[in-house]
Amino acid sequence: MPDAPLQPFSAPSFVHLVAPSVGSLLGWFLVFILGCWAVYTLIAIYHWIRYSHNAAFALPAIATHLIVSLACVSYALSGTL
Amino acid sequence: MTPEFELEPGERVVLATRKHWFLFAIELLPYAVLALMPFIIPAFLLISPVLAPYASAISFTTPIGRVAVGVWLLVVWTGAWGSFTRYFLNLWVLTDRRIVDIKQRGYFNREVSSLLLSRVQDVTTDVVGLLPSMLGIGTIKVQSAGADEEFRMPGIPNPEHMRDTILGLVAQHTGASQPQTDGL
Numbered sequence: 001m002p003d004a005p006l007q008p009f010s011a012p013s014f015v016h017l018v019a020p021s022v023g024s025l026l027g028w029f030l031v032f033i034l035g036c037w038a039v040y041t042l043i044a045i046y047h048w049i050r051y052s053h054n055a056a057f058a059l060p061a062i063a064t065h066l067i068v069s070l071a072c073v074s075y076a077l078s079g080t081l
Numbered sequence: 082m083t084p085e086f087e088l089e090p091g092e093r094v095v096l097a098t099r100k101h102w103f104l105f106a107i108e109l110l111p112y113a114v115l116a117l118m119p120f121i122i123p124a125f126l127l128i129s130p131v132l133a134p135y136a137s138a139i140s141f142t143t144p145i146g147r148v149a150v151g152v153w154l155l156v157v158w159t160g161a162w163g164s165f166t167r168y169f170l171n172l173w174v175l176t177d178r179r180i181v182d183i184k185q186r187g188y189f190n191r192e193v194s195s196l197l198l199s200r201v202q203d204v205t206t207d208v209v210g211l212l213p214s215m216l217g218i219g220t221i222k223v224q225s226a227g228a229d230e231e232f233r234m235p236g237i238p239n240p241e242h243m244r245d246t247i248l249g250l251v252a253q254h255t256g257a258s259q260p261q262t263d264g265l
Contacts, residue, residue, distance in 0.1 A: 026148055033152050037159055043188050044166050051170050051183075051191065053086070061169070065162045069155055076151020079144030 030076065037069065086174070086181055086193055096175040096246055100236040101218040105168045112161035119150050173234050175243070177250055180223060180232060196232045200225040201251045206240040223247065 020028075045062055052058040088094070119139070126136035140146045170185035177198075184192040201223055208219035219240035223232035237243060 022145075026145065030148065030152070033155070037155060040159060040163070044163060047166060047170060047185070047188060051185065057169065061165070068158050072151050072155035072158060076148045076155065078151075079147035
């Protein structure tokens with residue numbers, strides 16, 4: 001049995017190429033969330049336009065949703081990934 | 082008007098109402114609490130000396146912190162807006178010939194039912210509790226002839242006015258005693 005001190009384990013070099021960084025993971029997470037948000041928003045807008053019976057409230061409601069959502073997304077992206 | 086609810090020739094809308102705004106505000110309360118959580122939790126952690134070091138972990142200056150808070154607010158806002166959408170698309174319409182109940186239970190889950198005024202036998206209002214009495218929130222039950230189930234409108238504002246309007250229109254119908262040819 002060799003009595004040399006244990007060397008710390010180091011991962012093979014290719015792992016660094018394959019393993020995603022925190023930044024890219026966050027990026028994919030954001031893409032996933034925004035995708036879900038976009039689908040949900042499209043469905044909701046469809047219902048507003050289809051079933052609100054030409055209510056004058058439909059367009060302001062949709063615009064408010066888009067503006068507030070844009071503010072939230074802008075805040076989320078305001079840090080550098 | 083969309084094909085789900087088209088007025089017959091000569092038919093006019095007398096009244097259209099949604100649930101009382103107070104009930105919608107109560108529905109929004111959980112969303113407001115959830116939206117404030119990222120800002121309240123650090124303040125609560127600072128109260129306890131044991132948990133105080135963890136307060137600095139929730140930082141809005143780091144990229145991850147900003148992404149987390151931004152995504153959190155986006156999800157909460159979208160949920161609240163969805164709730165408003167359902168509130169707005171739920172509607173009771175009273176025309177001079179029928180009552181139309183439009184129920185938007187969820188997305189792609191919609192029910193539209195009509196009750197002809199000529200079939201109305203009994204209209205009951207139900208206002209229960211201190212707050213509903215003060216704000217004028219109640220339930221209207223409309224019993225129709227020959228129908229097993231009654232037409233219910235819960236949480237509507239000023240139910241007495243709605244009841245009186247329905248009864249007035251029913252009286253007009255009874256006086257006219259003309260057969261109704263419309264129907265949904």
